[in-house]
Amino acid sequence: MDDPALGHPLDPAVDRARALIDAARQIFVLTGAGISAESGVPTFRDALTGLWARFDPEELATESAYRRQPTLVWQWYEHRRALVAATQPNPAHHALVQLAARKPVTLVTQNVDGLHQRAGSEHVVELHGNLFASKWLDGCGRCDTVDPVPGEPPHCALCGAMMRPGVVWFGEDLPRVARYRAEYAAEHCDLCLVVGTSGMVYPAAALPGVAKDHGAQVIVVNPQPSVLDQTADIVLAGAAGEILPRLWPQA
Ligand code: OAD
Secondary structure, eight states: OOOGGGOOTTHHHHHHHHHHHHHOSSEEEEEOGGGGGGGTOOOTTGGGSGGGTTSOHHHHSSHHHHHHOHHHHHHHHHHHHHHHHTOOOOHHHHHHHHHHHHSOEEEEEOOOSOHHHHHTOOSOEETTEEEEEEEEESOOSSOOBOOOOTTSOOBBTTTOOEEEEEEOOTTOOOOHHHHHHHHHHHHHOSEEEEESOOSOSTTGGGHHHHHHHTTOEEEEEOSSOOGGGGTOSEEEOSOHHHHHHHHSOOO
């Protein structure tokens, strides 16, 4: 147990991070699955446990998997929607709302869970889409749904096309506007705050390096080491819900 008289081992790094945030004029925040972990949303690596343990999410999250097994993939997304709908934003999501009230912030997330928006963050850049959105796969341009059958993808009444989840699958391009906004924010910030991402999935994982190359300081918040630690000026090795509320005053 830490001796309170000696303080917490992370205190000096937290103090340095606070000073950087205080001095920053334009902040770019990049979040990943780890920021929602304390809300109870499994991260991608943890997603291999539980109900879907037999399936590799990367195997399910592709267009070809959907064409092969639409019902299975649709039901996986229904399962994830239900799981996320039952969760609440945590102190890390709320802290970022407070940060945006104090500083110019662009919040870019790889998450599809909508928890930043439910906490009250505005203009969130969703690089990987949203779990609660759907779009047409091979639509006819005039698509209109028939009454959906539970557990089955809805079909177009006119052409028979299927709906698909409105998320980015492996091998797909990021939404153009979201990618442009994220890159612009990375290039024009003086501070980049990276929270809860393993830094394994590109192009999102390249953004902290872009910020660094354009002269920004980089702070990483993650209880585990990640490849992004190499880019970081400060690594705060703790849970987002504990660290973020300590980094700037909370209303
Ligand atoms: P990952 O599951 O790859 O990584 C989650 C990171 O969060 C890990 O580095 C954990 O150590 C960290 N973490 C866990 N608990 C945390 C906590 N309480 N506070 C802070 N950090 C914590 O998730 P992402 O990096 O978001 O893409 O994954 C990137 C992309 O890979 C996802 O958007 C998804 C996936 O395939 C698509 O679906 C296109």
